[in-house]
Amino acid sequence: MPTLEDVAKKAGVSTATVSKVLSNTPYFTEATRLKVLQAVKDVGYVPNLAARALSSGRTQIIAVVFPHVYDPIFSDPRVLVVLEGIDAECRQRGYNLLLSTPRVVEGELDENYLQLIQSGYMDGVIALDHVPFAAVLEPVVNKGIAAVSIGGMARYSVNSDHYSGGRLLAQHLLELGHRNIGLIAVPEHINVGTDELMRGIRAGLRAGGLELDCLPQAVGDYSIDSGAACAATLLEQHPELTALLCLNDRMAMGALQQAHRLGRRVPADLSITGYDDIPAAASTIPPLTTVNQQSLTAGHEAARMLFDILDGQTPESKVIPVELVVRGSSGPAGGQ
Amino acid sequence: MPTLEDVAKKAGVSTATVSKVLSNTPYFTEATRLKVLQAVKDVGYVPNLAARALSSGRTQIIAVVFPHVYDPIFSDPRVLVVLEGIDAECRQRGYNLLLSTPRVVEGELDENYLQLIQSGYMDGVIALDHVPFAAVLEPVVNKGIAAVSIGGMARYSVNSDHYSGGRLLAQHLLELGHRNIGLIAVPEHINVGTDELMRGIRAGLRAGGLELDCLPQAVGDYSIDSGAACAATLLEQHPELTALLCLNDRMAMGALQQAHRLGRRVPADLSITGYDDIPAAASTIPPLTTVNQQSLTAGHEAARMLFDILDGQTPESKVIPVELVVRGSSGPAGGQ
DNA sequence: AAACGATAGTTAAACGCTTAACTTTCAGCC
DNA sequence: GGCTGAAAGTTAAGCGTTTAACTATCGTTT
Numbered sequence: 031m032p033t034l035e036d037v038a039k040k041a042g043v044s045t046a047t048v049s050k051v052l053s054n055t056p057y058f059t060e061a062t063r064l065k066v067l068q069a070v071k072d073v074g075y076v077p078n079l080a081a082r083a084l085s086s087g088r089t090q091i092i093a094v095v096f097p098h099v100y101d102p103i104f105s106d107p108r109v110l111v112v113l114e115g116i117d118a119e120c121r122q123r124g125y126n127l128l129l130s131t132p133r134v135v136e137g138e139l140d141e142n143y144l145q146l147i148q149s150g151y152m153d154g155v156i157a158l159d160h161v162p163f164a165a166v167l168e169p170v171v172n173k174g175i176a177a178v179s180i181g182g183m184a185r186y187s188v189n190s191d192h193y194s195g196g197r198l199l200a201q202h203l204l205e206l207g208h209r210n211i212g213l214i215a216v217p218e219h220i221n222v223g224t225d226e227l228m229r230g231i232r233a234g235l236r237a238g239g240l241e242l243d244c245l246p247q248a249v250g251d252y253s254i255d256s257g258a259a260c261a262a263t264l265l266e267q268h269p270e271l272t273a274l275l276c277l278n279d280r281m282a283m284g285a286l287q288q289a290h291r292l293g294r295r296v297p298a299d300l301s302i303t304g305y306d307d308i309p310a311a312a313s314t315i316p317p318l319t320t321v322n323q324q325s326l327t328a329g330h331e332a333a334r335m336l337f338d339i340l341d342g343q344t345p346e347s348k349v350i351p352v353e354l355v356v357r358g359s360s361g362p363a364g365g366q
Numbered sequence: 367m368p369t370l371e372d373v374a375k376k377a378g379v380s381t382a383t384v385s386k387v388l389s390n391t392p393y394f395t396e397a398t399r400l401k402v403l404q405a406v407k408d409v410g411y412v413p414n415l416a417a418r419a420l421s422s423g424r425t426q427i428i429a430v431v432f433p434h435v436y437d438p439i440f441s442d443p444r445v446l447v448v449l450e451g452i453d454a455e456c457r458q459r460g461y462n463l464l465l466s467t468p469r470v471v472e473g474e475l476d477e478n479y480l481q482l483i484q485s486g487y488m489d490g491v492i493a494l495d496h497v498p499f500a501a502v503l504e505p506v507v508n509k510g511i512a513a514v515s516i517g518g519m520a521r522y523s524v525n526s527d528h529y530s531g532g533r534l535l536a537q538h539l540l541e542l543g544h545r546n547i548g549l550i551a552v553p554e555h556i557n558v559g560t561d562e563l564m565r566g567i568r569a570g571l572r573a574g575g576l577e578l579d580c581l582p583q584a585v586g587d588y589s590i591d592s593g594a595a596c597a598a599t600l601l602e603q604h605p606e607l608t609a610l611l612c613l614n615d616r617m618a619m620g621a622l623q624q625a626h627r628l629g630r631r632v633p634a635d636l637s638i639t640g641y642d643d644i645p646a647a648a649s650t651i652p653p654l655t656t657v658n659q660q661s662l663t664a665g666h667e668a669a670r671m672l673f674d675i676l677d678g679q680t681p682e683s684k685v686i687p688v689e690l691v692v693r694g695s696s697g698p699a700g701g702q
Numbered sequence: 703a704a705a706c707g708a709t710a711g712t713t714a715a716a717c718g719c720t721t722a723a724c725t726t727t728c729a730g731c732c
Numbered sequence: 733g734g735c736t737g738a739a740a741g742t743t744a745a746g747c748g749t750t751t752a753a754c755t756a757t758c759g760t761t762t
């Protein structure tokens with residue numbers, strides 16, 4: 031592989047000049063610039079990133095961290111979308127993406143991850159940090175590396191406005207006339223975002239005169255199967271229910287399936303709503319009413335924020351508006 | 367950050383000794399080993415990966431390449447599953463994952479990607495290389511970097527047995543008594559795997575006395591919407607159809623939706639099959655009969671193969687068996 | 703007792719780049 | 733014509749590892 035020195039020789043200048051030309055440091059003539067660029071082409075020079083990293087202390091790598099805890103991250107369809115947003119911003123700036131999926135057992139981060147953080151191998155970190163007890167970013171911040179959290183609480187973070195999402199959803203069902211609403215929830219404090227969502231739902235219901243804690247609830251684990259199981263339980267114990275409010279789309283899909291099995295027509299007999307607007311939500315039968323939390327935007331914003339920090343700025347944390355997506359799975363209470 | 371030298375000083379040995387102890391090179395006493403290890407702990411030493419990479423020429427990074435072409439890679443649910451398999455193998459061996467999504471326009475790879483490959487920043491590459499005209503691995507192989515392809519044709523590759531998948535699917539429909547089968551396809555030669563799949567379907571149909579080319583076909587683009595559109599066209603022009611064979615799950619989901627709209631009961635009036643067994647396939651209504659192509663296994667196998675190559679071996683390319691998953695969307699022709 | 707081979711550790715060069723500090727050149731000015 | 737200061741390059745010192753080549757020690761063998 032040709033090195034800087036080869037280029038320098040070919041161009042008849044010093045390696046320092048070549049380096050400066052390539053990094054656009056001022057103070058050299060146009061003639062030199064062209065000479066160097068030509069030489070780069072002639073010898074087929076490509077910078078060695080490891081050498082550059084060692085010398086400059088910057089790697090042009092940013093790590094995306096998906097803690098592997100509770101719900102296996104790889105089964106979360108949002109991940110890929112967030113990643114897409116991040117990737118778009120990074121490629122634009124010539125940064126590369128390193129993927130890390132640290133294990134978190136009993137609140138302890140795995141050793142490899144800690145080492146990676148310490149290794150000086152990345153300029154910044156973006157974490158899908160939705161788990162309150164997995165403070166994935168703590169070692170990063172301690173090390174003084176730029177860090178942005180998506181869906182978590184940190185100095186710099188990007189969050190979807192789950193509170194509003196919850197309110198919108200509750201309001202939507204209330205407007206359709208539903209008073210007998212069942213909730214398919216998850217354990218408390220599993221996820222910061224979900225807690226916010228619950229707060230929003232509570233507020234929305236209260237605005238319509240309903241008290242969340244008085245509604246029938248079943249606790250699932252975000253999975254499709256748990257949604258089906260919860261729906262079965264709720265509908266058996268509370269046949270009067272006309273709506274099921276599910277805290278994510280996958281559980282809603284499970285509920286939809288279960289309703290179908292039980293012969294409940296959706297939305298005529300039973301309205302079902304989800305949360306997330308995963309791709310599949312648009313093509314269930316009937317399509318799912320849900321809330322789109324704009325994961326793509328979140329990815330973009332998080333990356334932009336990170337680059338702002340790297341530029342020495344101190345950006346504000348962002349809250350991303352969500353959007354109620356009304357589809358066929360919700361309808362008027364007591365509909366024909 | 368403490369360096370090797372700090373450790374060496376603390377332990378009262380040379381940096382070379384420290385380095386060797388840490389890399390388990392033979393020839394040092396247990397006493398020295400302990401002394402060094404203790405010193406490492408005392409000063410909180412973590413190796414600098416950039417320096418290690420520069421010096422040793424190995425980075426402990428392997429790149430996963432998802433060419434961004436035709437169907438945006440980020441909308442393919444398989445990606446995440448493959449990634450999970452690769453990740454598991456890599457973390458076991460202390461390797462890190464770099465994500466690259468090169469753009470491919472008119473058969474040309476983007477410049478950044480080429481640079482990345484040349485930059486010496488990775489020890490190996492795994493490509494989701496299903497696009498024949500995007501020879502993403504070519505520059506990698508030329509550079510002499512270990513490379514494994516998933517779903518492509520390369521010296522080392524991992525492929526699902528789509529041919530058998532196609533046969534199984536065709537056979538399944540034939541056994542259910544279907545003779546009027548419509549095909550929801552995609553343009554030819556878009557994807558090596560899909561071409562194989564078509565070959566399998568053709569063979570399976572032929573074994574039952576049907577000729578693929580005589581069946582009604584509509585051409586989609588893998589998306590849910592295109593599946594719905596194709597189904598609409600086919601069912602209108604060929605109301606006699608009792609089965610729709612779709613080349614992927616997403617198009618099958620679209621077809622399912624469309625059948626529902628048209629009032630065709632599935633599977634009583636119309637059987638629909640998919641391909642891929644994406645997570646959502648299990649929870650459509652009715653659940654989708656499809657073929658699971660074992661993407662997780664593919665990820666695992668590809669990574670293992672890559673590490674074998676890095677170990678100096680010359681592994682055989684693998685074909686991964688697929689599995690027909692019969693669910694509720696397919697039933698006897700002319701069912702009640 | 704000399705020679706030898708294994709074992710245990712050291713020295714120092716190399717990896718390819720960046721960058722602070724320095725030198726040279728030259729236009730502009732009094 | 734000498735001085736100044738900006739512009740254009742160069743020199744060389746790192747960055748933190750790895751590793752080939754070397755030295756030193758010590759227990760065996762002849």
